[in-house]
Amino acid sequence: MAFNIAIDGPAGAGKSTIAKAFAQRLSYIYVDTGAMYRAMALYLLREGISAEDEGGIEEACERVDISLVHEDGVQKVLLNGEDVSSLIRSEEVGNMASKSAQNGKVREKLVELQRQLAARTDVVMDGRDIGTCVLPKADVKIYLTASVHTRAVRRYKEYLDKGMEADLARIEEDIEKRDHQDMNREISPLKRAADAVLLDSSDLTIEEVLDTMMEICKNKK
Numbered sequence: 341m342a343f344n345i346a347i348d349g350p351a352g353a354g355k356s357t358i359a360k361a362f363a364q365r366l367s368y369i370y371v372d373t374g375a376m377y378r379a380m381a382l383y384l385l386r387e388g389i390s391a392e393d394e395g396g397i398e399e400a401c402e403r404v405d406i407s408l409v410h411e412d413g414v415q416k417v418l419l420n421g422e423d424v425s426s427l428i429r430s431e432e433v434g435n436m437a438s439k440s441a442q443n444g445k446v447r448e449k450l451v452e453l454q455r456q457l458a459a460r461t462d463v464v465m466d467g468r469d470i471g472t473c474v475l476p477k478a479d480v481k482i483y484l485t486a487s488v489h490t491r492a493v494r495r496y497k498e499y500l501d502k503g504m505e506a507d508l509a510r511i512e513e514d515i516e517k518r519d520h521q522d523m524n525r526e527i528s529p530l531k532r533a534a535d536a537v538l539l540d541s542s543d544l545t546i547e548e549v550l551d552t553m554m555e556i557c558k559n560k561k
């Protein structure tokens with residue numbers, strides 16, 4: 341049986357950094373479900389389909405092909421065969437992802453894909469609804485969070501490191517808006533599963549978070 345670790349939490353809590361590093365430590369596959377929602381959002385933006393256009397989205401779900409591939413430990417997101425791993429990282433795509441992720445058809449399609457991946461391999465999967473909906477029987481569930489300010493500062497630094505322009509106040513506002521959207525949507529809202537361990541990373545280094553998670557897993561194995 342595959343061993344499944346679910347990591348959920350709000351935008352910018354460090355989930356992907358942590359999940360990726362943790363998967364590496366355990367030699368598990370890292371599954372970034374946010375990247376799948378982002379790839380879907382990029383497709384909708386390119387096709388000019390709005391997040392409110394239910395019919396358009398339903399049709400788009402039928403023709404779009406999203407997959408995750410792993411090459412030399414690096415995850416790539418393919419949209420109809422094209423590597424869109426970098427293109428999906430903009431704020432525009434993130435905001436569209438948060439809106440289109442509210443659509444039932446989008447969720448149905450991507451959740452199915454995520455379950456297939458977890459059924460056959462040991463995974464560390466991160467997202468918003470992994471412990472509550474995608475993998476309710478995951479062996480380990482962690483709800484990783486941090487204060488809005490800490491998360492905004494982290495995103496801000498990421499942009500600067502990439503040589504991109506950034507506005508801290510705007511990022512903070514976007515994060516609050518995204519949290520609100522993710523936590524209040526009708527289908528699969530972001531919330532901590534009853535059996536998930538709450539981990540606040542505001543005052544922890546990456547190493548400290550990873551060590552804590554290792555302890556949590558040891559107790560489960």
Ligand code: C5P
Binds near residue numbers: 373378437467469
């Ligand atoms: O984690 P990331 O910021 O890449 O996710 C982008 C958006 O995709 C989130 O704001 C959220 O609305 C959506 N998402 C989701 N369910 C997941 C992962 C991401 O609804 N499992």
